[in-house]
Amino acid sequence: MNKGRQTRHEIVNGALSLAGKVGLEHVTLGVLATDLQLSKSGLYAHFKSKEALQLAVLDEAVGRFTAEVVRPAITAARGEPRFIALFERQLEWINGSAIAGDDDSALSAGRCIFMALSQEYDDRPGEVRDAVARSQRDWRGALQRAASIALSEGHFRPDLDVEQVAFEFVGIAMAFQQSSNLLADPAAERRARAAFDALLARCRHG
């Protein structure tokens, strides 16, 4: 990686870390320059606007999510095992243990940036909001495909509504995040698993 790309990478990582603490909406070039002890003009050489930076941060988060959740789950056997692996990886992601590498951010402390972003931008039009929505649609799409494969493998019932399954999967993950982080409920993981087991049972038998 050349020097310019390396610096850009460091800025994006720093911004992702900061976004986990103050929210992506409030990661401005000024705040970030202070946080990274860089000059504001140095930042401007890499990102022309706050939106360009935010989109790069979101892109990095999507890349990590793909690497830590989606790709490992796809190594599980087609069908129900893969669907279950997506759930396990999602729990780990929310718990923060799925985050490896060069980042000591609030992500590692367990905050799921996509859920935070999903709240932060859910009624604020713009390019960042569109990108956040796209990332969430893509994730639901991945869940739907996994459920469809489980259906075609005969693990799930043939009349299963896979979009409904993705909706409920997402809800369980969100309730888990709130229980685990905000409410610090020691039963959070047990409850998430019980909810997912009930969803699985309905996927199998209806």
Add this chain to the structure above:
Amino acid sequence: MNKGRQTRHEIVNGALSLAGKVGLEHVTLGVLATDLQLSKSGLYAHFKSKEALQLAVLDEAVGRFTAEVVRPAITAARGEPRFIALFERQLEWINGSAIAGDDDSALSAGRCIFMALSQEYDDRPGEVRDAVARSQRDWRGALQRAASIALSEGHFRPDLDVEQVAFEFVGIAMAFQQSSNLLADPAAERRARAAFDALLARCRHG
């Protein structure tokens, strides 16, 4: 209401409206003064700190939620009808149609301030975070009590885990909010109802 209380009320309403747009964390006395076209010293006469203002805003939101969701649901018959009424009111709240009165804020545009706050403060220690967590615990408690009554009325099965039910209820509401607002999915309400019907079926029969 005397003049001082009236002004305080207007400030809190203005702040709640602003919180719906920029996030409660970023409702500072300076930003709010500009937004309400008041002097900063005028605001300081009513709120000594940003935290005091944020707590008052949260308190106002809890009051509205109680008035628009909890209290009307309690007029429904004890047991399952009341549990269902809580769900119906929660959907309306998220849709924004349950908000009446003197506020043209982003709340009316459908943003659920509690879910936004739940994300915003889930890993930031402090008095505001504690109050947000308490509001969410109280809401889960209300759901648990409604489920317990349905159990004692014989509507729900006797071995029902009512905390699990509250966890899953919250997850459905969160997935609904994301589907409805961020993703603008026209099927959002139908999916939320299908998920809730499946939860109800399990409450009855296990």
